[in-house]
Amino acid sequence: MRATFPFAAILGQDEMKLALLASAIDPTLGGVLVFGDRGTGKTTAVRGLAELLPPMLVVSGCRYHCDPGANGSGCDDCQTRGRQGPLPSEMAPVPVVDLPLGATEDRIVGALDLERALSRGEKSFEAGLLARAHRGFLYIDEVNLLEDHLVDLLLDVAASGENVVEREGLSVRHPARFVLIGSGNPEEGELRPQLLDRFGLSVEVSAPENVSTRVEIIKRRDAFENDPAAFKVKWLPETRRIREQILSARNKLPKMELSQEVLERAASLCVRLGTDGLRGELTVMRAARAVAALEGSDAVSDHHLRLVAPSALRHRLRRNPLDESGSTARIQRTLEDVFCG
Template identity: 60%
Template sequence: VVDLPLGATEDRVVGALDIERALVEGVQAFAPGLLARANRGFLYIDEVNLLEDHLVDLLLDVAQSGVNVVEREGISVRHPARFVLVGSGNPEEGDLRPQLLDRFGLHARITTIDDVAERVEIVRRRRAFDADPVAFAQQWEREQQRLQRRIRTAQKRLPSVILTDEALYAAARLCVALNIDGHRGELTLARAAVALAAFEGRESAQPSDIARVATLSLRHRLRKDPLETSGDDARIERAVAETIGAAARA
């Protein structure tokens, strides 16, 4: 996991001339940037909606091609830069460009918990952690290990999980009903549905799996309609009821 800070310069992100080697050894050498380190890994951006425009443009280019091209100070370098983009931010502080937002596969919205029992449990666990962090970690270590084993098993099972034609058609109908641009919506729905089936130990992904991952996969891909009175989640749930239900009956 590579962290891309908001104040990062373009040279630090893409890479540049290794100044130290140039001064000490008198040679032109390339100093890899964050994109090189993130290859085949995760690139995490905190407050991604506050990222400077020129870095957003750069990330869009690299995410599209999977290759980082650096041509400056007499250096011409190309290297692979395929990474999973992970970001967090407060939408009230600013919007993210739709082109970049579309690069995120899943979108989770954090809301305030209204259930009183859950709020009480959160406070209890936080107080327990503050009192003794080591004991708290040991208390939940067995649960963490159980989850890790389940994830590793799902990763091994993933290549053998079948995405049924019914699930594919359900994903396509859902994206058409919601006017989703491009095909990343269907691709994300398919990948998430297969991953869910693998995690739950099933051999195939069905339309019901598409329905379960629809909100996470499509919420951030919806076109903004000023005349729409219902929220994004409600729009997706309504479309799921109309399309996935129709697919199941067919």
């Protein structure tokens, strides 16, 4: 198995790393979209995130790794077993599943064995990538090149939290709740608006222009490729620190204070930017709360709103033909007006 470059050793790309950590703390954020040039660490960061995630409690023997405390919202098998008594449980790693660009629909949603069903009368289901990603992360590289029918499929599952496979009168359903992470190069095509709106946070990444930063990135990558094991050991204390930070933030999140003043500032920011609907305010609020918990704060402040506003709102802005500046520049100008005006 190929070694994974440690998340803690990634230099720069602070907005991307913060967005990924926020989604690890609060999965209800809606996931992260990372757009940027090739070679800017997008895939490295997502795969490195997997090693940071604290293990989760699952039902022993369940192929969908259902939560034993799900209170009836698990798979059919776990619901049946749950009526007979407490479900056996164990700790398991949080799944981070890659969805390859050329994956077929059957590989994604799973496949029913019709021959076995007809000959033996048994319902046999081969679980797909959505089943493997339940309660974890589903990563789609080059998400803007995904075929339309697969985009529709993902939208349906993301909205319902359930995957339904139907073939020749047979059907299987199972829970499929996951954090969606997508990455891509904007020069290769735009993302469909329906899918774009599903991402809670949108991040733009680029290669650093500072020479010393670039040199340090090259040195770290070279050291990792020469001796992956030794490099990972070197960064293990920092990896453990971030993992403990995520755990602490998750515990702190439900108790995080959010004042009326902070909510009004978030709403005022969205009104001035002209974002569609109320999803912008909700995402800004949740992301700010997650980042505040990550920093160990007791309450959300203007500082946290300013940190998350660009990634929460840049993909929700209406195009203004009279303003040729990019969405990030528009958000920064409006932030200055709201917080310093």
